[in-house]
Amino acid sequence: MIQSVDAPRNTYTYPNRVSNPLRVARAAWRVTKDLSRTDDAAIVQIAFAQSRRFARFAQWDKVAQRLSRDPRIEQILKLRPRLDWIDTTALSALPDGSLGKTFADHLACKGMNPNLVEPLPANDPGSFVLAHFGETHDIWHVVTGYGNDELGEVSLVGFYCAQFEQAPHFALLLGILFLNTAFYKPADFQRRMDALSIGWAAGKSAESLFGRDWASQWGTPLRDVRESLGMKEEPAVVGEGIQSAA
Secondary structure, three states: OOOOOOOOOOOOOOOOOOOOHHHHHHHHHHHHHOOOOHHHHHHHHHHHHHOHHHHHHHOHHHHHHHHOOOHHHHHHHHHOOOOOOOOHHHHHOOOOOEHHHHHHHHHHHHOOOOOOOOOOOOOOHHHHHHHHHHHHHHHHHHHHOOOOOHHHHHHHHHHHHHHOOOOHHHHHHHHHHHHHHHHOOHHHHHHHHHHHHHHHHHHHHOOOOOOOOHHHHOOOEHHHHHHHOOOOOOOOOOOOOOOOOO
16 A cells, blocks of 8 residues: 655655566556556656666766756756655645645646655766656656646657757657557647647757756745746646646
């Protein structure tokens, strides 16, 4: 049984510790069929993170090197701060329209657990990049305005791809996207391309979202967070979307 997301930090047991390869294979198959299966995607991500072969493919160290060209991110990669535990009860008490309140309301609406995955180790810049993506993925959803439905996931993949010069991991996500479209959702091809294009365009025009201190901005109005990053207050979306208030 999954414990409450607001269980005391020192007594909480993360539900998605991965050790069974069959479970990983099943999760990968499910994600290929349904892009919105967040829990299964988390399992696959953990398995990839634990795989030396995938780590060589993903080249997280080279991704970190390219990110470090930005002085702000270079400092983040040295300090490697972690988001850590997310207290949804505290976030829910924040003012309406704030980043934290919108995030907490969105999680509650979707029945999502922000503490689903045991934090990945971040012993060097490359491993921190992967760990940081895992910790902040759903925050990026809220900040960009893209929902956790299939089209929202597609838009966020486009946003990711636009913000990183070279990241084989996201090329792999694109491969999964096109396989899913070809075999399971061919009728959605045009809408998915629209979603991908919207995410790409937004990612190109926005400031980098990587390494932001989201915890210090929980109480900030979401519209102000978006404005500070060069994004529209109400972003263009395909699918359900997430606006200034959940």
